[in-house]
Amino acid sequence: MAVVLRMLVRRVLLLIPLLLGVILFVFIIMRFSTSKPEYAYFEGQNPTPQQIHQFQVSNGLLDPLPVRYVRFVGQLLHGDMGTSVLTHAPVLKSVTTALPLTLQLTFLGLLVAVVLAVIFGVTAALFRDRWPDQLIRVVSLVGVAAPGFWLALLMIQYLAVDQGWFPTSGYVNPADSFSGWLRSMALPALSLSLPVAAQLTRIIRTSMVEELDKDYVRTAIGSGLHPVVVVGRNVLRNALINPLTVLGLRVGYLLGGAVVTETIYSLPGMGQLMITAVKDGDPAVVQGVVLTIATGFVVVNLVVDVLYLLVNPRLRSAT
Incomplete structure (x- = not known):
């Protein structure tokens, strides 16, 4: 410690x-x-x-x-980001009003990305070079190459407009209706998380394959331990160390990608605030939004570095 x-x-x-x-x-x-x-x-x-x-x-x-x-x-x-020349309101007030929604979207996108990546990455490694692995690798490659805004537009067309399962735009406060909040945030979070999930899937698959080929795995299984226990208790824990460092950079991507996603889905977050300020020529607000997102990116990577040190005893010993 x-x-x-x-x-x-x-x-x-x-x-x-x-x-x-x-x-x-x-x-x-x-x-x-x-x-x-x-x-x-x-x-x-x-x-x-x-x-x-x-x-x-x-x-x-x-x-x-x-x-x-x-x-x-x-x-x-002194906590002063300046004043908007158009609304004459403090920039800090505008940022603190819009930031909670962006954090909600980023958290949901991160949660969906991690869950999908762990499920498909582990599955691909366990079925290495068989059809589940080949299918997951092809789909993840498409997910990495596909732009997030393009996925968002496709989801709006097929899941919102054609099927009517989700609203096309707008935001529902969770205090008013939690189910309505989930429906309004589902498509934005999914379209934001899919490129990140695809990248993490490939990294987790590679790390899992490297761990499964190590001697301690064969020794543990040969000594009578159930493969599920070995994979869940040892292999998965060791394999997730490397993806954890990549996850810190991806959280920064989620914060930046939330700006575009909020604009597409008309969510009143940091993205909408910045786009409106750019169109109206309000540099103080643009400066406050960019500075907040950049600071968040730096702080998140600090937290990830600490977590990486906690879960990796070898690095802790070297330090």
Whole structure:
């Protein structure tokens, strides 16, 4: 446990310059954006050059870039992401309103992806080079190659429009109706999770095959242990160590993919918030959304690294 705590402290300290770099990257990218807050603020009006200059001065838009960056970091340390030039609402409030739905979608997508990957990955390894393995490998290859937005459109057409099993769009709050919430989130979570499930299936299958070929498996089965016990207690646990590291990167993909999926299914999450801000020319909101997703990606990978250390005793001993 002391080793885990030392690694956790070290990774948290390394997280600080990494987050500062992420903030700097997002900040610079938004400064080169064609969306100008002064024009978005006066949209539909006919402002004079003096009014535009006054807006730029009052909001610090004419200050040097390093000064604006330091001021922005200071605002973030105080929990201030800025203010929307259109709604005049704090960006943090908009983000905290939209973030829960994105987290719900990401969690459901992760859950579906892990369950499908474990089932099909283990099945393919146990039936290696037979027809179940060949079928699963072909289907997983198609899942890896298929774009998520294309799968989402197909599901809307066949499962929502043609069959009527699910709504085509919209969101139901779980506090109002849990079954309605599941129906509204089923297609988005499934279309988000299938590419990740296909990738994890191939990785789990490869790890399972490597573990099944090791001597301790043959020894355990030869000594009289039931193969189901050996696979469930030893092989599966050891085989899931490598996919766990890949899962951390895939969670970041799920967070980013949720932005596109929410737009397709008209879900009022971070995706809709960012797309609306991009169309309306509200860079403060875009900056807040991108920064939140990037920070979430970094934190998730930190958690996965700690979990990897906990489940891998050899790495813990080496550390």
